[in-house]
Amino acid sequence: MRKIFQSFLFVFIGCSSLIAQPDDDLSKLLDEEMNKEETVDYATATFKTTRLVNGHTNENVAAGVMDMRLSHRFGAFNTGIKNFFGLDQATMRVALEYGITNWLMVGGGRSNYEKTYDTFLKAKVLRQSKGKRRMPISLSYFTSIQTKTIPFSDPNRTNFFTSNIFYVHQLIFARKFSEGISVMIAPTVVHRNLVAKVTDPHDLYSIAIGGRMKLSKRTSINFEYFYQLPGTKPPGTTDCFSIGFDIETGGHVFQLTFNNSPTQVERAFIHETRGSWKNGDIIGGFNLSRVFTLKDPRSKNKEPKATW
Numbered sequence: 001m002r003k004i005f006q007s008f009l010f011v012f013i014g015c016s017s018l019i020a021q022p023d024d025d026l027s028k029l030l031d032e033e034m035n036k037e038e039t040v041d042y043a044t045a046t047f048k049t050t051r052l053v054n055g056h057t058n059e060n061v062a063a064g065v066m067d068m069r070l071s072h073r074f075g076a077f078n079t080g081i082k083n084f085f086g087l088d089q090a091t092m093r094v095a096l097e098y099g100i101t102n103w104l105m106v107g108g109g110r111s112n113y114e115k116t117y118d119t120f121l122k123a124k125v126l127r128q129s130k131g132k133r134r135m136p137i138s139l140s141y142f143t144s145i146q147t148k149t150i151p152f153s154d155p156n157r158t159n160f161f162t163s164n165i166f167y168v169h170q171l172i173f174a175r176k177f178s179e180g181i182s183v184m185i186a187p188t189v190v191h192r193n194l195v196a197k198v199t200d201p202h203d204l205y206s207i208a209i210g211g212r213m214k215l216s217k218r219t220s221i222n223f224e225y226f227y228q229l230p231g232t233k234p235p236g237t238t239d240c241f242s243i244g245f246d247i248e249t250g251g252h253v254f255q256l257t258f259n260n261s262p263t264q265v266e267r268a269f270i271h272e273t274r275g276s277w278k279n280g281d282i283i284g285g286f287n288l289s290r291v292f293t294l295k296d297p298r299s300k301n302k303e304p305k306a307t308w
Contacts, residue, residue, distance in 0.1 A: 043128040046138060046176040047184070049253050049289050050097065050105070050122075052210045053224045053242035054261070054269050057184060058140040058174040060124060061099040064295020069095045069109070070288045071264040073257070078280035086284065093264040098294075113263045120144035120168075128176060137175050142186075144168040146265055163194035166267040170208075180214035188226070190267045204271050205229040218248040222255075226270045233271075240273045244287070252290040259283055 047057035050067065061067045075089030083089060095109025103124040110117050126139040146166045152159040167190070174184040186208040195202055210224040222244040228237065242259035260275035261268070262283050275281030 039131050040129050040133045041131045043138065043176045046128070046174050046182045047212050047222075048220060048246050048248065049255075051255075051287060051289075052184070052212065052222050053244040053255070053257055053259065053287075054240065054264060055186065055208050055210065055224055055226070055266070056122060056140075056142050056170065056172060057210075058124070058138045058172045060103065060105040060122060060140075061097055061291065063099045063102045064293060065099045066292045066294050067097040067107075068290050068292070069093075069097065071095075071285070072287075073259075073262045073264065073283055073285035075262070076275060076281045076283050078282070089262075091262045091264070111263070111265050113265065113268060114148035114150045116146055116148045116265050116268070118144055118146040118265055128174070137173055140172040140174075142168070142170040142172060144266060146267055165193050167191040168266045170266075181211070183209075183211040185209050188266070188270065190271055192267070200234075201232045204232045204234070206270050212246075220246045222246065228271065236274060237271060238273050238276050240269045241277060252288060255287040255289075257285045257287060259285075 045059075047059050050056060050059050050061060051069075071093040073091045075083050075086030077085050079086050079089070091111065091113045093109050093111035093113075095107055097105060097107030099105045105122050106120065107122075108117070108119040120142065121144075122140055122142045124138070124140050126135055126137065128138045129135045144167070146168065147161075148164045152163075168188065169191075170186050170188040172184060172186045174182065176182045188206045188208060190204045190206075192202050192204070206226050206228045208224065208226050210222065212220050212222045214220045222242075224240075224242045224244070226240045228239055238260065240259060240261045242257060242261075244258075245256040247254045247256075259269075260277050260281050260283060261273040262275075263269045263272065275283065
């Protein structure tokens with residue numbers, strides 16, 4: 001009788017374990033899902049760098065990181081062999097950018113196009129996230145002051161330093177749809193202190209549309225189009241369309257560029273482009289970004305953990 005009871009008890013315990021196991025697994029899964037709901041998962045690397053091609057993205061350099069950037073544009077391919085298909089011509093911009101915090105960065109640069117100096121500030125307003133805090137998009141605010149330092153066209157008239165100053169304001173809406181696909185849209189206004197005619201508008205409006213598609217872990221292709229709104233589009237100008245091919249190699253990102261504008265400052269490539277893709281005014285060039293960590297990344301400004 002005792003042996004029968006022991007056998008029965010052994011079978012009962014075994015069956016109970018088998019029945020309880022799925023419940024334990026289910027409880028574990030439910031706990032994991034609840035934990036996910038209690039955390040905030042931020043989208044990271046919506047775009048590879050702070051620039052898509054010419055224009056800014058929603059990305060910032062991290063706190064304590066310095067980004068040294070070199071942008072180079074040749075001449076148009078259709079200038080022919082006399083200019084070595086554009087390689088004899090060049091416009092350049094060199095710049096330094098710094099992350100004050102993980103949501104605020106500043107920068108400045110100098111371009112040989114009309115000897116232009118520019119400074120800017122960019123702040124993250126919203127970050128795409130899921131989990132406890134759900135936000136479908138990222139939003140950044142970009143503003144810049146730019147001044148050209150070439151001599152005034154008419155030195156005999158009364159000229160003011162402020163006449164050559166331009167202001168740029170931009171809201172950058174971005175969304176990362178998957179690991180390989182990201183898009184952005186950025187309404188933009190450029191203010192000119194001095195205009196050629198009293199009837200010319202001081203404020204010029206445009207909308208930037210852009211996207212990125214990853215080709216591999218370290219390469220991607222980008223596109224960018226600035227549409228100038230009717231009514232403020234300067235006569236004789238065309239919309240700037242750019243294509244970029246990103247190659248990441250360790251501490252720097254190299255980007256091959258093709259567009260119809262030889263300039264790298266916002267007020268110029270948005271509203272002073274005169275080349276046209278259909279006429280063969282295609283300009284090759286490159287962007288080079290090299291980052292240096294100047295501040296301990298383990299500081300209190302450490303980037304929040306992200307899972308996608």
